[in-house]
Amino acid sequence: DIQMTQSPSSLSASVGDRVIITCRASQTLRNYLHWYQQKPGEAPRVLIVAASRLQSGVPSRFSGSASGTDFTLTISNLQPEDSATYYCQQSNRAPYFGGGTKVEI
Amino acid sequence: DVQLVESGGGLVQPGGSLRLSCAASGFSLSTYWMSWVRQAPGKGLEWVANMRQDGGEIYYMDSVKGRLTISRDNAQNSVYLHMNNLRVEDTAVYFCARLVVVTGHYWYIDLWGRGTLVTVSS
Numbered sequence: 595d596i597q598m599t600q601s602p603s604s605l606s607a608s609v610g611d612r613v614i615i616t617c618r619a620s621q622t623l624r625n626y627l628h629w630y631q632q633k634p635g636e637a638p639r640v641l642i643v644a645a646s647r648l649q650s651g652v653p654s655r656f657s658g659s660a661s662g663t664d665f666t667l668t669i670s671n672l673q674p675e676d677s678a679t680y681y682c683q684q685s686n687r688a689p690y691f692g693g694g695t696k697v698e699i
Numbered sequence: 700d701v702q703l704v705e706s707g708g709g710l711v712q713p714g715g716s717l718r719l720s721c722a723a724s725g726f727s728l729s730t731y732w733m734s735w736v737r738q739a740p741g742k743g744l745e746w747v748a749n750m751r752q753d754g755g756e757i758y759y760m761d762s763v764k765g766r767l768t769i770s771r772d773n774a775q776n777s778v779y780l781h782m783n784n785l786r787v788e789d790t791a792v793y794f795c796a797r798l799v800v801v802t803g804h805y806w807y808i809d810l811w812g813r814g815t816l817v818t819v820s821s
Contacts (some may be wrong), residue, residue, distance in 0.1 A: 628807040630744075637794055637811035638744065644805070681744050685806045688760055691736075694743040 596621050600682055600692030607699060611672045615695045617682035619663040626685045627665045629658055632694075633678045641680075642667065674699055701725035701810065703795045708815030711785055719780040719815055721795030729773035732798035734808065735780050737791035745791070748780070749798065749806075763789075785819045792816050 597620040607613050617627065625645040630638040641652050645660040655670045669676055677699045682692040707719040721733075735747040748769040749758045757769060767789075768781040778795055797810035 624804070626805045630808070632744075637813055638808070639811070640807055640809055643799075643807045649809075679743075683744075683807065686804045688746060688758075690746045691744045 595689060596623070596684055596687045598682055598684055598690075598692035600695055602695060603693065604696040604698070607672050607697065609672055609674060609699060613669040613672055613676075613697060615667040615669075615680055615682075615697075617665045617667075617684075617692045619665070619684060621686070622663060623665075623684050623686050625660050627658075627660065628683045628685070629656075629667045630681045630683060631676075631678045632681065638681065669697070672697075672699060703797065703810060703812035705793065705795050705812045705815040708793065708817045710818045710820065712821050713785060713787055713819055715785050715819070717782045717785065717817060719782065719793055719795075719817070721778040721780075721812060723776045723778070723797075726797075727773075728771065728776045728778065732800045732806065733769075733771060733778045734796040734798050735767075735769060735778075736794045736796050736808070736811075737789075738794070738814070739788075739791040742791075747793070750778070782817070785817075787819050790817060790819045 599618045627645050629642040632638040642658040646658045657668045679694045679696045681694050704722045734749045737745050750769045766784045771778045792814040794814045795812040796808040798806050799809045800806040
């Protein structure tokens with residue numbers, strides 16, 4: 595199994611802030627790490643794939659990076675609509691998803 | 700519209716069975732790997748199963764092996780999750796999901812349904 599440790603589990607920030615969410619993998623992933631956003635009562639949507647590839651339609655204030663087994667999702671200039679829970683997902687080996695980070699604004 | 704719509708959830712007693720359905724529209728199911736992902740109330744996302752386009756490769760999370768079975772009918776553009784011997788801990792919203800598979804270890808979910816709630820309780 596590959597364990598994904600996502601931190602923090604929750605955070606509170608203000609509009610305009612920069613927020614950083616981290617996922618640490620228990621093994622090397624070769625950057626096969628993806629980020630999703632889930633708003634209450636909704637299905638998740640993919641934001642970033644392969645650590646840093648922004649998906650079509652996702653605002654450019656979202657960005658991702660990787661360093662070894664550490665992966666970060668950065669939200670710059672935080673907006674009210676960014677209030678959500680964010681999940682990382684690796685695709686090497688189960689159980690795949692990180693535990694989530696709830697972002698409150 | 701490109702979408703996935705789940706149905707079949709409900710209340711079932713421990714040890715009972717249920718069949719979830721996922722109807723795809725706006726695209727051909729036969730060209731995609733498909734998946735089920737679940738989310739217990741107030742908890743995070745948990746992968747359940749993946750299935751290749753032709754059904755030739757199927758993968759399950761350990762705790763559902765032998766109890767939950769993914770299947771598909773490409774002609775009907777539908778995916779199913781057959782759930783047997785259900786446990787209280789299977790209570791969750793079950794999402795049907797479409798995968799983008801680049802390589803065996805490089806895949807992600809690009810389309811999700813809205814989910815259907817399964818409650819296992821006596």
